[in-house]
Amino acid sequence: MLLFQEALNLISRNVKQLAAVKVSLQKSVGMILAENLCSRIAMPPFNKSAMDGYALCACDVEKVPVTLRCLTSIEAGISFNKTIRAGECAKIMTGAPIPKGADSVVMVEYTQQIKDSVCILKKVIKKENVCVKGEDIKINQKVLSEGRKISVSDISLIAAIGRSHIKAIGKPRVAVLNTGGEIIPPGKKLVKNKIYNSNGLQLQALLLADNIEPVFLGIAKDKPKDLEQAIRKGLECDVLLISGGVSMGDYDLVPAILKKCNVRKIFHKVKIKPGKPLFFGKRKNAIVFGIPGNPVSNFLTYQVFIRPALSKMMGKKPYGPKFSEGIIEKAFHHKAGRKHFIPAKISKKGVNYYVTPIESHGSADVLALSRADGFMVVEADRRVVKAKSKVKFIIWEK
Incomplete structure (x- = not known):
């Protein structure tokens, strides 16, 4: 034996x-990545507005209040091909591309619209409220390493760099x-x-x-x-x-x-x-x-x-059972001969774990199993586990 x-x-x-397999993002959570993922694009891929407001040149609003001519309104996903010149601005929505000639955005809360113009009530500095191209991720930057367990939060990152499928351990x-x-x-x-x-x-x-x-x-x-x-x-x-x-x-x-x-x-x-x-x-x-x-x-x-x-x-590491050490609350008597796994309640007080064996009628007792958090482990040659002594345990996720 x-x-x-x-x-x-x-x-x-x-x-x-x-072996590694090609898998869609929505099915990859919990799997182990079998490749290094590098971004083929910058993130963000262009200079974009971080706020709803007005795109302008910061040098035009060094003294406020000041009135600027509003040329257009720019939505997310829409390009504006003209250049913003001195004394001009463009209304802009969150996520929309910053037009040529503009270098900052003043929040809409600090403006007043006057027909085709807008009164700017607050100064801004260059790049204020602007998400700069590549500030999050550079082109060819490694974003995830081979061997990583894919989490739900990784999915948005992988999708954002344009990948619909990845290689993962099957x-x-x-x-x-x-x-x-x-x-x-x-x-x-x-x-x-x-x-x-x-x-x-x-x-x-x-x-x-x-x-x-x-x-x-x-x-x-x-x-x-x-x-x-x-x-x-x-x-x-x-x-x-x-x-x-x-x-x-x-x-x-x-x-x-x-x-x-x-x-x-x-x-x-x-x-x-x-x-x-x-x-x-x-x-x-x-x-x-x-x-x-x-x-x-x-x-x-x-x-x-x-x-x-x-x-x-599935490529997970470490893959062996994880044993920890705790303190048994009461003495436990064990019939020596085999390594014994006993259903137990596991609790943590301060830095210590405490282990309490659950009364059980044997290996068919599903009620005892349901009440347990893990197994207390008593080695084959240990006949008595004294109260307040150390004992190994394995805990499982409920």
Whole structure:
């Protein structure tokens, strides 16, 4: 049976980053940029007005009040081809190009219109209220670097420099398969000896939270023919997540079916609690996780094994699970033998994190999982965690 870190290392060695793909801006949020982005234009691309007001030459308003002849009104997106000369001005809107001969804008609040003229009531200095060409971004300036995770705020920048598509590390196609004759979809009437499919929806929600659109293969009964058909379909994806059927029961058929489908077993069983029966294998470029069927095991193995694998495939760094250290409020007794992940409340007071284990009835306790912020981690050889002592934890986003 593998130790936790050994399993992580084997997964990492067998997972490769996906190739870069061309993707539209609106679909790129959360993806990793696979190119340096340089602007082919200056920003702003021309001198433009920062305010509604009047474009003029600052030297004409050194003494105020002064009356200037207003030649025209310039809207955003409209050019004015004549030159503003001494004693002249043009009404101008925010974002409109500064006309030739003008070097500043006086805000409309400091003017009075008199027929075809305007009285300027306040002095301005050269370039006042003018956004100068290239003051934000120069031509050929690098604006985003390869390896950056694209954020929502990056989209307006990329669009502003004229790009509709970018190169980013691709997203894996991830198939989700539930197994078990006792599983039925939520929304249906619960009949005797059946339970609702919480794991399948949990995995799909976790994938969506990680910006991956899941391919749900449904619920396969614990029958070889049904399982083989579903698994072969799932192996067409980059990743196949199978929930249930990987333990040692008479109906835990998944490892044998995977072998029949030419999936090479890399490991089966990890020295952790919960999640011990975890299976990891590979066929060509497809990787397979066989996940224990209890919901807490399902959630834990995604957090500490599957998410890091998916993150590496998508070019995210760092991609391993992030452990922190906190102080346990009360003493905790642990049965030594396996690294134990316990649902816990995590709070921060000052500079310290405090960890409180949640009372749980085992790896099927979805209520305890819902109340938790993360997992407290107790090493395999630690029998007692004393009150106020330090303990590791992993926290997840709600």
